Amino acid sequence: MSSSVINIVADIGGTNLRVGIVQPDGSVANLELFQCEEYSSLKSVLDLYLTNQNIDTSVTKTNACLAIACPVDQDLISMTNLPWSFSKSELKADLKLNHLYMINDYTAIAWSINSLSDDQKVKIGGGESIPHTPMAICGPGTGLGVANVIWGHDQWISVGGEGGHADFAPVDDTEIEILKFLQTKYPRVSYEQVLSGLGIEQIYQALCSIKNVPAQDYQAKDISGKALDNSCEICLEALQQFCKILGSFAGNLALTTSAFGGVYIAGGIVPRFIEFFENSDFRARFIAKNRFTEFNSKIPTYVITEAQPGILGASAYLIQQNNNEALCR
Template sequence: MNAATDYPGRQANTPTTSFLAADVGGTHARVALMRVSPDPGRGVEVLAYRKFVCADFPGLAELLQAFIDGDAQVPVRHCVLACAGQVMGDEVLNDNLAWPIHPPQLRQALALDDVAVLNDFEALGYAFDTSIARNGRRLCGPAIHADGPALVIGPGTGLGAAVRLPGPAGDVVLTTEVGQMDFAPHSIRERELLAYLAPDGGYVPYEHIVSGPGLLTAYAALCVLHGETPRLATPEAVTAAAAACSDARAVEAVEVFCAALGSFAGSLAMAFMAVGGVYLAGGFLYSMFTLLERSAFEERFLHGRSARALLSRVPVWVTEHGRHGVLGAARWYLRRGAAAGAIPRHAGSIP
């Protein structure tokens, strides 16, 4: 099934009035009340916005109801969800979500006419453009980029990525599950880490190293390999200790994380010829930008030999996640409606 999915019972037309757009990850959910602007030049307006901790709610229906009761204060009949994972049948499949998500049940519980679903990084792909870079920080590569495919990559609770392909009729965004690809060690230490995580061999996905929980896993494993007892319990504690150089294993874990992220991003940039740039998204990375700058990220991103000439021309930016997910979901939702002739063409454009 395609990542972007509609569910039975919805009205035929995408709304031209207010609707919900939610960006649901493993740790946080960002929810906005959106409205198509009456001004053709403005595209869509954010009427209300709030960020929630997923663990504070027993399910997504309760979380969205809290937003509707406290922030929307108007009848809402339409919703678009950008979710970590992929839609299979009537369920969004992802091991990192706080609870199961069944869009048909959600539609019924909230009395919605329409619940549309797409992958969260697919939504980011529709939001990210060259203007986003101006609000981010350049990690490596040139300050300008060529026209061509662009990547958005985000280590958070999991590891997600999407590729944006420019086209004459508008950009197309391809969702991926590249975080589930086999981790490929580069250094001797990474080989030892892989052997520890899979002593009998077998599958270890990239997100088991390159994510927030992956950083904590690497830290704990490195402590064991050095005969030490782990004393840090969160990814934030590991990055803080690494920044302060107060824990040698935290420093080593961050070095492994950043280097592995560089290899991962460089491999994807080669696969998709991402001359349009690579955007590393999320508050987790943004908060550790200085650690990334002084790490082996760039050297591992550039790979070697002939690939280096290509990858040295690819700018890499680090930017906060912020509202980009809900804006991208709204952009996709309204573009879909415009393509069907249900709403004015201008409504698919978000400034």
């Protein structure tokens, strides 16, 4: 590589890991996709990527921003949905990096929000975004990610969190029965246990139990597929229930943060069935907040359809950190 500085970004989920190189214009090139389960550690993936791209970090100054699906506030990182753990300081030393920034994967998505065009998102229902007001992001995938974006000091500030692990709060009789079913499996039931790939499977299993019919060994993709082609009534009900619960959860985020800039649905699940989602009860549940129905009705909701929002956000974050460093020189 001929650049004097190379900037690496990665988006690390519980299933997939994407790595790329930030270009001078902020775009990301040389993007590679890895399946996490095929590797024993994050370092082994990054070593392979650096080899593939012919990058020698002992010779070329290299910075990296890694967006990862777990808390990042300590030096020791332990992934929530993947058996990887590592020290940030040791990883930086082992890879011979100039700077290593670790951010939550949904913090990265939050950083991408303001750069998304209308072609990279789909609006669901009414409401209009108000400039410089808070925005909230949530996304079902392998887990359930949550982040917020606020305006302060003349810039956008991303606020991470672990809201996906908040207690699941049922709002109708069916959801109460789903909760009871999950309480036989877990000492505590979080939203992630119903709003994720596993969550779709567990909603399906719960509905089968409620209806006293045997549950098939379906994965989330099987359930959504059979729901979309209308070949299984319980699968259809499970996907509809998933959309309802997501609407309630997203509406709670809107209330919590006064997210008049909009609530954004990210993750790898919902973009696969946009038309179904638009026709679901998601938006109805989002605004069904009794005395605060009018409050939430004013808040727009979007589905992010951009394939790599985490990568875009990690790039934006790394560029900002590089600019800050340059200003301090």
